[in-house]
Amino acid sequence: MARNWMDYKTDAWIQWCPACGNFGILTAMQRAFAELDLPNEKVTVVSGIGCSSRIPYYIKTTNIHTLHGRPIPVAQGVKLANPDQVVIVASGDGDLLGIGAGHFVAIGRRNIDIKVILHDNAVYGLTKGQAAPTLPLWFKTKALGQPNIQSAVNPLLLAFASGFTFIARAYAYHIDQLKEMIKAAIMHKGTSLIDVLQPCPTYNDIMTKEWYEKRIYYLDKEDPSWDPNVEKPEDLKKLPKIVEKMLEWEPRIPLGIFYRNTMVEPFDARIEKIMPGYLAMPPARRPVSVNGRALTNPFQAFRDRLVQT
């Protein structure tokens, strides 16, 4: 029997402020999971630290609430050990692009089958509104004592340069569109980013609902011929256009799937190539012993160190 999005609700009281963009992301994830009919225990949502990182308690799957900045490595550990698990990182801009930025780059290089949902509100909500790495230069939100003197990082371009093979941008209040992007990311086999723009009604008094809604538009609506797919070498010709769209920000902000490259070998296939047997016997699912007896011994397995005297 197909699952319903209510099947992914927990009975925890949700701590987010009213009208927080996180609600939209949560609902879109639950609906996406339901439409894909994913068993609750077979999905792992991994978060870091921050307002949005509370999401593991609100979504009824098998989740991990990790340390600040570390959801990406923890998620990769899960996926490497058990490639069958659907693994999703859902974390904030400070977590993924500030303290954890090194991991954001590294996961792209692997093209491992993990979806990164970036809760992008440009502020650190949990610590009362400091500037996050996506807050534009010179913006002075109400909590800041001085204007932001650090430039914003472009998550899409960083993901592109790092090797992510699915890159999308969504808006948290457009739940249906976001849900479709999450589904598309889950269906894509490779490292995926959905940068979800979300107003923070409490701390970001500049990038508000009105601010966003004046600027956002959908790539495919504006241009029905929009095609983010790179499936064969000649499709690489689309890259300049894709990058151009990733660069666009003011006065208009494009949303949608920017880039989907299916030509890059995913990480599990690379491992299988150098280590035959990995997919059949991944680290979480292979025997470590036979009833407690070791599977081998050094004189059997490490003959390169033998000396016949």
Next chain:
Amino acid sequence: MSENVDLDVMIGGPQGGGIESSGQMTLRVFMIKGYDVFGIREYHSDIMGAHSYYNIRVRSRKPRSVRLPVDALLALDAEAIFTHYNELAPGSYLIYDNDSLSTRMDRIAPMEPETKERVREDLKEKGVEPVASELVKYLSKQGVKTVGLPLKDLLKVTADRLKTSVVSVAKTVNTMTITALSAMLGIDLAAVERSIELYFAGRKSIIDSNVEAARVTYEHVKENYGVAKPLPDGPHRNKTRMVATGNDIVAMAKIVGGVTLETYYPITPSQDEAFYMESHRVFDLDEDAAKSLGTQKMPALTLQAEDELAALNMAIGAALAGARVATTTSGPGLSLMNEAISFAVMAEVPVVISVWMRTGPSTGIATRQGQGDLLHSMFAGHGEALPKIVLASGDHIEAYYDTIKALNWAERFQVPVIHLLDKYMAASMMSFDMEDVDPYKMPLDRGKFVVQPDPKAYKRYELTDDGISPRAPLGAVRYTVSSLEHNEEGVVTEDPVMRERMVMKRIRKMETIEREIPDSEKAVLHGDPDARVTVISWGTTKGPILDAMERLSAEGLKLRFLQIKTFLPFPTNMVKGIIETSDDVIAVENNAFGQMVWTIRMFTGFDIKKRIAKLNSRSLMEQEVYNGLRKALSMKEGLVVVSDGA
């Protein structure tokens, strides 16, 4: 006949100049002759050119350490002579290249200015001009047997015989010097040839040219120095044995001990462990396992992470998914892992962290010895990151079994286990037999690992009497894992009662660990159990201490040695009992402040007043412990600093 063989050989030369292969081949030559070997490599943290050396001890029975002075120095360049001339025993051999004789010490660029200055002063006192030829003359007068090799000529002869150019056989100089050393020590050419075949396994043209080089050299030495008294065969002829570094043997233990995923970030001196695992990522099963699993081969994944933060956090993720995991690092990497260690404690994640200590603080001297991470390990992780286990190994064989034990304990108690190893072990090689590394005598234990729990009743963090809850892999059942304080389902909570219950659970778990790990695995008493003089130490000081004790007890001194193996849980009663029944207690450590002494004071209230410490970052040797103990015994209290090694 072979009972009394106990030789120390040193090979010195420029890093990247064949030191590694010379050392490895020499070890094999002696093993082929039937001896046990122990070798340790000292090297600079640079890439090429700086002085590097091997100390090798050869014995009829297991050597546990190396000693100075040596019985033979194989100097691959002039710097080796200038660096080690004070470390030659009377009657020992100095083997060198005739071309190095004209070298003036001032001209040796890689030699450090402080070393040059010290040697210059010393040679001045001895009335020796700092030129290699003068120093060799001086050593010869002091009774050292100097053997100069005309390597250029020997290369030419070799090239002629192989009908090739000198350039194409240039790399055989290492074989030549080893052959000369072997010939002088009475080892037959056949053993050298077999060692060449073994070391260059399968590479026929390399083997051929090296064998020819060995023959040419052997003839030369015979003609010029006569035939040495043959070295008798040692007790281990006609056996299949193994020689491995500490890095190798821990890698072996991880694969044999069931590690299905290891992560690492490259750092000296841990990286060779991960390298070795990578090169054995698909390994052969034994016959029994192959039969019951229906496959001959098994994969074990080793993955290079982007930093140590990722290395440990990835390992944690994999452990949560149900893998048996480990990671490997050194002190600086452990610093970066601290936060994740605390996470592993909170989320009750089994993970083994092999910590190969080196010289600190900070980047210190990356390729040199130190035991500075004991307190760091015990206190690793913020906010009372307990329970966890800190375990230290004394030698290769211990490190092998301790690795398997650490994996078992991690899963049984669902805690991070920090396994302390060091550069001394990483870079030392020893010979051993199958029975020394028998994995079948240590069952692999996964504790309360449940693959198919009842989804209705399952609670990941169920409050239990022993503090340990059933552990299901992610994906088997739905639950939550949190780095925050949580309830039995793993859901975050700030409720004061639940918080206190969870703290009590962690306290009970630490008590379970203390109770279930037997005293015999927390500390080991060596030597005469009734002695009133006690040496207390930990880690790889074990070998030099045991060898020094052997000499001291032969001289009539009654001694015992308490080797502490686990610092968490700490063997409080055992250490107390030993100290209470001792008249004299001497601590030995390769660190400055006496971190074990602090720990003993913390747990037992006893303050050890006599310490022997080695602070110069070089490997601890037998004679240093011998001399240090002699000195410490004559003092009322204080610190004895031992400083051998170049």
